[in-house]
Amino acid sequence: MASKKVAMIPARLASTRFPQKLLQFLGDKTVIAMVYAAVKKTALFDDVIVVTDSEAIYAAIEKEGGTVVMSRGTHESGTDRIAEAAAGMDVDVIVNVQGDTPFIQRAALEGLVQQFEDETVQVASIMQHLQDDQQIQNPNVVKVCVDKKGNALYFSRSIIPYRRDATAPAMYYKHVGVYAFRKKALLDFTSWPVSLLEGTEKLEQLRYLENGVPLRMVLADFASVEIDTPEDLERARALLATL
Secondary structure, eight states: OOOOEEEEEEEOSOOSSSTTGGGSEETTEEHHHHHHHHHHHTOOSSEEEEEESOHHHHHHHHHTTOEEEEOOSOOSSHHHHHHHHHTTSOOSEEEEEOTTOTTOOHHHHHHHHHGGGSTTOOEEEEEEEOOOHHHHHOTTSOEEEEOTTSBEEEEESSOSSOOSSTTSOOOOEEEEEEEEEEHHHHHHHHHSOOOHHHHHHTOTTHHHHHTTOOEEEEEOOOOOOOOOSHHHHHHHHHHHHHO
């Protein structure tokens, strides 16, 4: 029997670094509406749902004719937010698309979903080659190192790997904050306390690694701007103008 796949987009209005970023405009759509439209267009999912604590975001998605549900406003992370919505659903695989990733592409999401053909995979996420030195050094750009099977070894805001010898070859990967989970793995996450490394780096994916759950990383090649700051929004607008 085919597994049921749902995409969920957690959308919190009160971002610490860039309040109300999801309601900023990219072209003629808000950021959150553009993300919803991009995911819906892939036709990969049985449903696409925005999960929010904001009446303004609820109204923005409703205006677009999209599916949106309200959650409690007290969640520590987007993963906790979608877990609340997924708990009572009949679903096998949940894909968490961050509300600030307006340029997400079908090929990347399809590659993510395909990982679950391997029954051992519980959680998967996306990475991209990172070559720009400014981004490699930027703590807002999360880096990931992987093993030979593509499983994440570690995520960090620091430069990983650290090139001790400046002449040594090195490969850097940027973590794109899009995840897919089997339902049990998603609900397990919410039952664990914030882990030490997670609290240190402020990266929720480290909770899985600290609890012994591998994350299968999928290499994707697409133009991507994750909107964390006003400067990112300007970069996104510039990118949109070239598409």
